Amino acid sequence: MEYLDFEKEIQEIKNQYLNCLSIEEKSGVNMREVCIQLKSKLERTIKKLHGNLTPWQRVQLSRHPNRPYTLDYILSITKKDSFVELHGDRFFGDDKAIVGGFGKIEDNTFMLIGTQKGRNTKERQYRRFGMPNPEGYRKALRLMKLAEKFHKPIVTFIDTPGAFPGIEAEMRGQGEAIGKNIYEMMCLTVPIIVLIIGEGASGGALGIGIGDIISMMENSWFSVISPESCSTILWGKWDKKEKSAEALKLTAEDMYKFNLIDEIIKEPLGGAHFSPKKTYKIIKKQILKYHKQLSLYDMKTLIKKRKNKYISIGCFNEQ
C-alpha cells in the first residue's frame, strides 16, 4: 500500500500494528492488548487526519495509486462471469481509456460503462491515463444505444483527468464526440446512473456524465478544469494547485451544496483504497437503491425531469 505525504502518521502506526500481528503469529507471544491498542490508535489517527481534509488532499486521494478503478468496481459488483466487455466504436477503433459492457448486479442487467486508468506504467500508457479519444466516447454511445434498445439501465463510472488533448483526437473530432454524447444521453429512453469515483475533469467527464442520478464518492472531485491546468492558466504557474483546488470548489461536499449532484457516497474509514471490499459493497448497494428509485418513473417523465434539471442550472441576476 502506498501512502500520501499527509498520511505518514497513518503509515507508521499501521506498520507497527502489522509488526505486532506478525510477532504474535511467529513467536506465539500474547500481544493482544498491544494490538488492540494500536488498532484503536490507528482508527483515531485516520479519523483525525481524514476528518478535516483540504480540497487538494481530496484531489490527492482521488488519484491514490491504490484506489479502485472502474473495472475493479464492475468485476466486484457484478455476478460472477456475467460481465462481458464489449469493444469498439464500429467506425474507427477501440479506445482503451473507456470500457463497457453488459453485466448483472443481483438479478438486474445493467450496461456498465466507465473511464479506465492503469496501475503500472505500461498499463497507464495502454489506458492513456484514463483520457479518452473520440472513439472512446463513440464506443460509449454505441453501448448506451444498445442498452436503450434492450431496455437496460445504464451506469457510468467517471474517473478521468479529461479528454485526451492530441493531434489525432482533434482530427477525429473530440469536441463533436463529447457534444454528441451529451446530446444523445439527454434523450436516452433508459434510466442513467452516474457515479464519480475519482477524478471528474471537464468535458471529458461530462461526455459520459449526463444522467438521472449523479453521485460522487466522498474523495472524488468534479470541475471544469483540473487544479494544475487552472493554476497554469490563471496564475501563470503550475504550483498554485492547492490554491486552485480550493478556489474551484470541486469537492463532493461543494457540489452537493450547489445542488449539482444528488448524493455523496461515504467511503470507508481511510478512503476507498483502505478497504476496497467494503467500498464495492457500498457502491453495489447504492446502484441497486438508485435503480429502484428510478424504476418508479415512466421514461417520458424521467427524460423531461432529466432535461429540466440541466436547463435549470445556473447562477445569474436580471436587472
Added chain:
Amino acid sequence: MAWFLRKKKNILTPVDKKKDLPKGLWHRTPSGKIVDIEVLRKNSYVSPEDGYHVRIHSKEYFEILFDNGNFFEIDKKVISKDPIKWEDYKKYTDRIKEAKKKTNLYDAIRTGIGKIKGLDVVISCMDFSFIGGSMGSVVGEKISRAVKYCIEKRFPYILISKSGGARIMESSFSLMQMAKTIARLTQLRDSKIPYISVLTDPTTGGVTASYALLGDINIAEPGALIGFAGPRVIKETIGKSLPEGFQTSEFLMDHGFIDLISSRTELKKNIYNLVSMMM
C-alpha cells in the same frame, strides 16, 4: 563622423508634447496589408486585399446579418453572479465589472431578433472581448431562453460562437452550461426547427464540445481557430510540434465536421438560402 548620425540617443520629445495620431483609421492584417477601416466596414470586415477576417463583435455581426441592421435585443440585462466566490489575483466580481466597463456589454453573448432577407430569425452572437468570450451561467441562460423563444415562435436559430471555452471562474456551474444548452437544443430538434451554428475565430474548449458543433448546419468562417483542446496544451502533452493548418476551419472541414466554410461577405446569403430551404 557622418552628418546623419544622431548625437543624442533615445527619444527626447517629452510625453506631453507627443503628437497623437487618430486611432482606427487603418487596419493591418497579419499578412501586412493595410486596409482603410471604412473599406473594411463596407466589406463585412473582410480585408479585400487578402481575404483576412477581422475579429468583430456581436454589434457588427448584427449589422451585417439583420436586414438594414434592424433587430431588437432580448434578455439584455442578465448578469453574472459569483456562485463560488471566486478569487485568483482578481475577484471574479471585479473582473465582471471591468469587462462591463471596457466593453459596454453585460456578458459574453447577445441575442437579437430580426429578419434576414425578410425571414424571421433569432441570432445569438458571442463577444470575445468579454472575458475571452467564456461561457458561464449567463451565456448558458441566454442561449437557453433564445432557443425557447425559437420553439415558441417557430423561428430558426442562428448561434455565432466565438469563445475560449467554459468560464473557469464559475467552475462546475460553467461546465454544466454545456449540458444545459444541449438539453435545450434537443428540444429544438424535437420541434424540427433549423439550428445553424456559425463558428468564428476562435471557438475552443467547452463551446466546441457542446453547441458549436451540433448545428443542423455547421458553418465556419475561413481561417478560424476551432478545436477542443488548445494548441499549446496539445503541444505540451505530446511533445511534438503541430502540423500546419492544424485546428483551422479548413482542417475541420477536411475531417468532416464542418458543412461549409463561408466568407463573412457571403454569410447572410448562405444562411438565408439554407434556412429558407429547410423551413
